[in-house]
Amino acid sequence: MGFRAALIVLCAIVASSVPPPLAAAPSEALPQASSAAALQHVTVLSQQIGPRPTGSPADGRTATYLAEQFQQLGYTVQRQAFPILFFDETAPPTVNIVGPQAAALRALALIYSAATSSEGLEAEVLDADLGREEDFRGKRLEGRIALVQRGQIRFSVKVANAATAGASAVVVYNNQPGPPQAGTLVEPSQIPAVMISQDDGERLVQVLRAGTVRMRLNVSTTIERRTSQNVIGIKRGTRTPNEIVVVGGHADSVRQSPGANDNASGTAAVLEAARLLARTTTARTIHFIGFGAEEIGLVGSRFYVQNRTGTIVGMVNMDMVGRGPMQVGNSGGDTSPLDLAERVASRLDITVSTFRLREAASDHASFEQAGIPAVFIHTGDDEAIHTPADVLNRLNPQLIAQAASLAAAIARELATR
Numbered sequence: 001m002g003f004r005a006a007l008i009v010l011c012a013i014v015a016s017s018v019p020p021p022l023a024a025a026p027s028e029a030l031p032q033a034s035s036a037a038a039l040q041h042v043t044v045l046s047q048q049i050g051p052r053p054t055g056s057p058a059d060g061r062t063a064t065y066l067a068e069q070f071q072q073l074g075y076t077v078q079r080q081a082f083p084i085l086f087f088d089e090t091a092p093p094t095v096n097i098v099g100p101q102a103a104a105l106r107a108l109a110l111i112y113s114a115a116t117s118s119e120g121l122e123a124e125v126l127d128a129d130l131g132r133e134e135d136f137r138g139k140r141l142e143g144r145i146a147l148v149q150r151g152q153i154r155f156s157v158k159v160a161n162a163a164t165a166g167a168s169a170v171v172v173y174n175n176q177p178g179p180p181q182a183g184t185l186v187e188p189s190q191i192p193a194v195m196i197s198q199d200d201g202e203r204l205v206q207v208l209r210a211g212t213v214r215m216r217l218n219v220s221t222t223i224e225r226r227t228s229q230n231v232i233g234i235k236r237g238t239r240t241p242n243e244i245v246v247v248g249g250h251a252d253s254v255r256q257s258p259g260a261n262d263n264a265s266g267t268a269a270v271l272e273a274a275r276l277l278a279r280t281t282t283a284r285t286i287h288f289i290g291f292g293a294e295e296i297g298l299v300g301s302r303f304y305v306q307n308r309t310g311t312i313v314g315m316v317n318m319d320m321v322g323r324g325p326m327q328v329g330n331s332g333g334d335t336s337p338l339d340l341a342e343r344v345a346s347r348l349d350i351t352v353s354t355f356r357l358r359e360a361a362s363d364h365a366s367f368e369q370a371g372i373p374a375v376f377i378h379t380g381d382d383e384a385i386h387t388p389a390d391v392l393n394r395l396n397p398q399l400i401a402q403a404a405s406l407a408a409a410i411a412r413e414l415a416t417r
């Protein structure tokens with residue numbers, strides 16, 4: 001049923017039960033997004049709360065903050081709990097080259113890495129290229145440590161291949177400059193696995209070409225079952241409440257990073273979009289969601305999709321919207337959400353470009369994989385993410401406000417059809 005007809009029906013009802021009037025027709029402008037409000041949210045999340053890995057006390061404080069913000073805006077709040085496997089480094093891992101030349105390398109344990117014994121382990125190192133199956137073919141590692149480069153296949157596959165070939169541990173070196181970044185193994189690994197920097201890795205490869213290298217590794221980690229949550233601010237639809245539009249972004253960060261761009265920026269944009277639509281009435285329901293556990297494998301958004309209570313007609317995801325050119329993208333399966341996003345952006349005078357993203361890089365993928373059309377609002381790569389350098393003063397709050405305006409306008413359009 002079209003908008004005009006709906007209006008007539010609505011007027012008829014007014015006589016009888018005084019339903020709330022439609023606050024704003026899609027053509028009417030939404031309130032102005034505030035970069036000051038966005039900045040305030042990023043300050044609370046990335047500075048006052050700080051690193052908020054899933055399942056940690058900071059993760060809980062983040063959920064409380066989101067729930068309070070949604071409540072203050074007048075939304076009904078649901079905390080959707082789900083089980084997770086909590087991971088933490090009990091102590092920073094140590095990677096020491098014993099010989100030919102002693103050196104201590106900076107390292108991070110990959111998420112869900114097994115621990116070494118408390119004494120650690122010492123073994124020869126073997127260069128295993130990218131850690132693909134063919135890179136181990138015909139090689140028996142007999143307890144050696146496999147050195148592999150990041151890229152092409154998932155960390156978990158490299159580590160499983162090395163374990164199958166008899167390695168006692170895996171050292172992954174980054175394929176981009178800068179400090180080591182924490183990646184996830186998605187589930188507990190058989191053998192310890194750490195990440196070192198590109199520089200250290202490439203230097204090791206050189207030394208290995210000239211002779212043997214011995215390394216001592218000490219990894220101490222905690223892996224336990226805990227609970228995390230999605231925090232949902234609910235705007236109930238007036239006509240088809242079981243049809244849902246989702247506006248979301250993940251609220252967790254990795255444990256080494258305050259996560260200003262990844263993803264306090266997206267979370268702030270979700271809260272600001274919720275503020276912009278707080279007075280708008282929509283035919284369909286809108287769920288504003290701070291997803292939990294994205295950094296350990298999109299766990300929160302997958303749980304939400306698998307336990308959905310209605311028909312999700314569209315999803316807007318915001319992840320890293322604080323630094324770089326504004327872009328809208330998705331996996332390319334269904335481009336209609338991108339067409340809508342471009343149309344809305346031009347109406348709002350926001351310059352956007354489009355992109356395609358095959359890998360499941362963020363929460364929109366959980367929806368697309370279930371056949372739900374999604375648009376991913378993003379401002380591009382940022383070498384500082386997942387490191388201590390991902391801090392507030394690198395961001396542009398106006399970009400976050402722009403992302404919030406765009407998301408709010410897209411959601412309203414989808415929710416008033």
Ligand SMILES: [Zn+2]
Pocket residue numbers: 250262263294319320362
């Ligand atoms: Zn992210």
